[in-house]
Amino acid sequence: MKKTALLIGLLAIISPFAAVMGQQDKPNVLLIYVDDLGYGDLSSYGADKIKTPHLDALAAEGIRFTNGHATAATCTPSRYSLMTGNYPFRQSGTGILPGDAKLIIPQDRITLPKVFKKAGYQTAVIGKWHLGLGDEVDKDWNGTIKPGPLEVGYDYSFIFPATADRVPTVFLENHRVLGVDKNDPIVVSYHQKVGDEPTGKEHPELLKMKNSLNHGHDHTIVNGIGRIGWMSGGKDAKWVDEELTLTFAYKAIRFIQDHYQQPFFLTYNATEPHVPRMPATMFKGKSGLGYRGDAILQLDYTVGQLVKTLKDNHVYENTIIIFSSDNGPVLDDGYEDGAVAQLNGHNPFGPYSGGKYSAFEAGTRVPFIITWPKIIKKGITSDALICQVDLLSSFASFLNVKYARGEAIDSENHWKSLIGSDQVGRAYLIKSAGALSVLKGHYKFIKASKGAKKNNLVNIELGNDDVDQLYDLNVDKGERTNIADRNPEKVAELKLILDREMGK
Numbered sequence: 001m002k003k004t005a006l007l008i009g010l011l012a013i014i015s016p017f018a019a020v021m022g023q024q025d026k027p028n029v030l031l032i033y034v035d036d037l038g039y040g041d042l043s044s045y046g047a048d049k050i051k052t053p054h055l056d057a058l059a060a061e062g063i064r065f066t067n068g069h070a071t072a073a074t075c076t077p078s079r080y081s082l083m084t085g086n087y088p089f090r091q092s093g094t095g096i097l098p099g100d101a102k103l104i105i106p107q108d109r110i111t112l113p114k115v116f117k118k119a120g121y122q123t124a125v126i127g128k129w130h131l132g133l134g135d136e137v138d139k140d141w142n143g144t145i146k147p148g149p150l151e152v153g154y155d156y157s158f159i160f161p162a163t164a165d166r167v168p169t170v171f172l173e174n175h176r177v178l179g180v181d182k183n184d185p186i187v188v189s190y191h192q193k194v195g196d197e198p199t200g201k202e203h204p205e206l207l208k209m210k211n212s213l214n215h216g217h218d219h220t221i222v223n224g225i226g227r228i229g230w231m232s233g234g235k236d237a238k239w240v241d242e243e244l245t246l247t248f249a250y251k252a253i254r255f256i257q258d259h260y261q262q263p264f265f266l267t268y269n270a271t272e273p274h275v276p277r278m279p280a281t282m283f284k285g286k287s288g289l290g291y292r293g294d295a296i297l298q299l300d301y302t303v304g305q306l307v308k309t310l311k312d313n314h315v316y317e318n319t320i321i322i323f324s325s326d327n328g329p330v331l332d333d334g335y336e337d338g339a340v341a342q343l344n345g346h347n348p349f350g351p352y353s354g355g356k357y358s359a360f361e362a363g364t365r366v367p368f369i370i371t372w373p374k375i376i377k378k379g380i381t382s383d384a385l386i387c388q389v390d391l392l393s394s395f396a397s398f399l400n401v402k403y404a405r406g407e408a409i410d411s412e413n414h415w416k417s418l419i420g421s422d423q424v425g426r427a428y429l430i431k432s433a434g435a436l437s438v439l440k441g442h443y444k445f446i447k448a449s450k451g452a453k454k455n456n457l458v459n460i461e462l463g464n465d466d467v468d469q470l471y472d473l474n475v476d477k478g479e480r481t482n483i484a485d486r487n488p489e490k491v492a493e494l495k496l497i498l499d500r501e502m503g504k
């Protein structure tokens with residue numbers, strides 16, 4: 001036992017005052033937040049056409065939640081909630097951001113990483129960001145870029161700005177783009193072509209992975225892949241897609257190796273299986289399900305590497321690992337990458353309807369796994385209603401961190417559910433995916449909305465209808481039979497909840 005731990009243990013016996021958790025006893029927290037992974041994408045969640053042994057081992061080590069949610073069905077709004085503890089409908093401009101967007105996380109309010117910072121943790125974010133950077137859309141990508149992750153609670157960041165299908169396709173370490181060269185400045189635009197790099201629209205013959213019909217992704221070509229937005233310069237700064245995850249994983253492993261002796265909070269924002277799916281060569285063709293499946297194998301491998309690093313440094317037992325996804329799955333999200341052609345019976349949606357972009361359950365109900373070997377029992381399955389927006393308040397309560405009333409108003413303390421000692425969780429949850437919905441017990445209410453019923457490009461039902469919808473998920477997980485007419489009281493109850501929440 002470390003000397004300090006011994007001392008704390010001793011003090012705990014002789015003085016009630018010292019029973020407060022010592023710095024050495026605080027668990028590390030590794031949040032693995034992935035991109036577009038579906039409820040049915042892991043073998044521990046029922047997939048039988050793909051094997052995810054490292055994630056399955058994690059699920060067997062702790063709690064596998066069956067009723068865990070993102071607040072939205074796309075990336076930016078879900079991440080906004082995770083960071084701020086607020087539903088995305090409370091702030092405008094929280095939809096999918098372009099790659100040059102400015103930071104949308106308020107700097108003067110509590111955030112999830114700030115909770116850890118206030119409790120004395122070292123905090124880092126590695127991977128996808130997609131919450132905007134700087135004060136302005138027009139910014140110099142060759143200079144200091146802030147505010148960003150460091151201004152909203154992280155001590156260290158190694159990110160890419162938005163998504164891998166949006167320019168600029170570069171890494172940023174803290175405030176600077178890696179590999180900038182003043183003789184080859186980076187210029188980015190989301191309005192018009194800049195420079196003379198070929199675009200996917202003009203030169204489809206240069207693409208190593210074709211764009212899907214009518215999807216876009218036909219602006220600047222980087223690494224043989226058409227992107228959204230135009231970019232010129234930065235020859236040495238541009239990444240190669242096949243090295244993205246290996247780079248992020250390496251940085252995450254280094255962070256753990258450098259910080260394992262003090263409590264740390266590491267957010268690892270994996271890019272899998274978001275488009276463009278272009279896994280490292282060693283994973284290509286390995287799943288038999290196209291690059292989407294290969295990307296999931298790569299993700300699984302990376303999780304295994306992170307767990308191994310924790311074990312090698314003897315901090316695994318006292319590390320809380322949280323694994324979840326920012327939204328549900330999509331097959332064709334803009335590139336011909338085999339996700340549809342080689343699906344081979346794989347069902348990323350599980351028993352649910354919809355998918356990414358959708359108000360139906362597959363849009364927001366996602367894999368959610370929590371382990372903490374020192375405290376959480378092995379092999380628990382929990383049906384508690386939990387949501388990513390609650391991590392902020394739950395950890396603040398656990399770590400005894402205070403923040404102002406009126407901040408993080410949608411974040412509830414569900415610590416007991418998160419560690420498996422309560423099986424109920426939230427009384428209800430509001431989800432924003434175009435149409436707003438309320439999940440309460442086994443009832444799901446979707447408010448009437450004018451949006452399209454289906455997104456034909458991605459072949460996903462969006463859950464919109466011009467009448468209110470009510471489903472009983474106990475008997476109708478797929479949200480096929482609208483029972484609103486037969487249950488006016490339930491509809492009124494859930495509508496009232498929504499109105500009250502929206503009025504806050």
Ligand code: NG6
Binds near residue numbers: 036074275
């Ligand atoms: C959509 C893109 C899609 C993906 C998504 C963001 C088109 C037609 N579709 O607009 O490819 O980039 O935005 O995904 O351009 S998210 O997971 O980051 O929200």
Ligand code: CA
Binds near residue numbers: 034036075327
């Ligand atoms: Ca996403």
